[in-house]
Amino acid sequence: MSSDSSSSSSDDILNDMIIEVTHETINYSREEAQSSTLRTRKPALERDWLGAHERLMQDYFCENPLYDDEHFRRVVFLYGRRYLRMLTVADVPLLYEANQRIHGFPGMLGSLNCTDWEWATCPTAWKGQHHRGDHDCPTLILQAVASQDLWIWHAYFGMASANNDIAVLQSSNLLDDVIDGVAPDTSFYANDVEYKYGYYLTYGLYSEWATFVKTLSCPDDEKIIRQGYLKKSKMRNVMYTCIILHNMILDDSGRAFCGESYDENNQPTNPLLTYAEKEVIRAKIRDRNTHHNFRVDMTVHLLFYREQGGDDEDDE
Template sequence: MGEGEASAMEMGEDEWVRVNRVVSMGRSLFKKLLFDDSDEDEIMRRVLKGSRVQRKRRQYIERDRLAGHKRLYLDYFADTPMYPPNLFRRRFQMSQNLFLRIQHKVEAYESYFMQKRDSAQKWGLSSLQKITTALRMLAYGVTADFMDEYLQIGEFTAMKSLKKFVKAVVDIFSKEYLRSPNNEDIARLLANGERRGFPRMLGSIDCMHWKWKNCPVAWKGQYSGHIREPTIVLEAIASFDLWIWHAFFGLPRSNNDINVLERSLIFSELEQRRALAVNYSINGHEYTMGYYLADDIYLKWSTFVKTIPSPQGHKNKLFAKAQEANKKDVERAFGVLQARFAIVRGPARFFHSETLQDIMKVCVILHNMIVKDERDVNKAVELDYEQIDDNPTIQLSRENTNTFTEFIETHQCIRDHKNHFQLQSDLIEHLWYQHLG
């Protein structure tokens, strides 16, 4: 069997007929070219039209990249910029110093953001243009070509800049801004909880749902809940200053808050006794673990303090009011996170779940960076941490364990219903005495 016959067998019948038609048409037109004075370009146009081959030419747009960089620099980063710092803060969702710090770290970590010359020896986009595009897409939730007229950046480059930016920020700043609270942090959280009537409180826990517009059809049933729209769940723990200490993202919406809790690693360090142990005394009873304020859907564990659904009596009503008010810290954190980064407020338009996880993580990281940057030390409530550490009722320590028996004991202690009700009763009495005094 020859090569021509083998090729014919590989082609479909319709395709082979079309090829023969093109060849025969080309032969006839070639004969006409030899014996006629017809224009060669016209003949070739008729060949292409007859074969129905439509070659789509790539449209090239000449962008003045240097002019875009100069415009951005004069507007926001010059010694005397056109727009004042308050407008920079509103449009970039952060101060200029914090932006420049991120830009310096990202440019040093990822060579993609360094300004280079292309094959035509023309200067490419600067790191200011690429990072500004990524931040505007995060802050405003706009499409990739929204910044083209102002920054002279194409749609493909904008999308690539966003993906590389979120990846770089997660790799650089996760260790610092997605960490567990240390000794000093816990002391500050405990002192603030004591001042608000909840001693030994470490924060509040809840879940947020992000709608996934472009969820693959094969996954829609898995990611859809009672609202019949695919969403992804974020579990978070936030403190009084809106700092997000724990962020677990990626589970489908078909899981409720309890299922997400079982999959997250929120208590893994505590179960392995690698977390800081908090020894505390409330109403004459000793406790060894911190707790979080939670909704009624969460289980009755010793690490959760929930409200009373239908409180009866002044003590229970006072406790329910205080618990529901202080538990809103995490809801306020979700609201501020969505207000700062509209990309997590609107429906997600990306197709890959890995990209969505990086975007959610980078929004939490940037949120914590902004919280730390804008924390006013002079106006903050001064707390005597040394006095807290010297207080005999509070001890912060770290106990490591490698035995399976100790792991099981701690695991059961976390899920102890008896301790849950005892802690709730002690807090009710503590708030009532604090209210009377």
């Protein structure tokens, strides 16, 4: 068999495997969603969880797996453009509408937070920088942004847990698209005042930047399962693959705010900004005065919203 035909066969097997696993997961998610909607539970189905776990370990995580790192990279390549995408021009108004309707928050893009994933197989030489006092074993940090529907819009994974959230923020690419001039327009109004950049909900440790709001919390926006015991490179591939599948399930179930907004032909272009122009944008993002002014305007906006009968509880 030629190398080309062998490669093609491998790709076909991979694609079939991805489609099969994804469809099974989506079908399970759909059944659970329908069950929740009807407030009744269907009879339990025998799903052979033990057998599925064994197949997963043999396919990916044993010493000689059937699908190696290259296959993970292909999953990200095949689906990442849609399910790990940056915000688009079409996504922004849908997110704004949903967050205004549910919470009364104008300009909110999602919630930003970091979580630690245990790394039991961390090499001994690295354990010091990957160990925190509140965990029994070394961990790696995942920085993520999620919207109210649990769609994950941003993920940055792999920094040692000795770093705090500020160090992760400084290293991550969260705001690179804004600084590079390729992010969509996220300007909005609060209390009849225009703000240029949408914001992320955070907690008190984060800096007082124009793109962060710390005093308004929405704790249900993050739902990240903690687990992990692979090599660091494999953990990163697994993390992004799981996020892609997570977002695919939300899209298929019809619960994603921006599920119908994606257009393969509408990809961002990269303007040639000078270093000085990028520094101007960076300064606006980190402006403390804008941060404090917005807190005042947001308070006035929310008071008006509630006086008009707005409800900041999630829809049943």
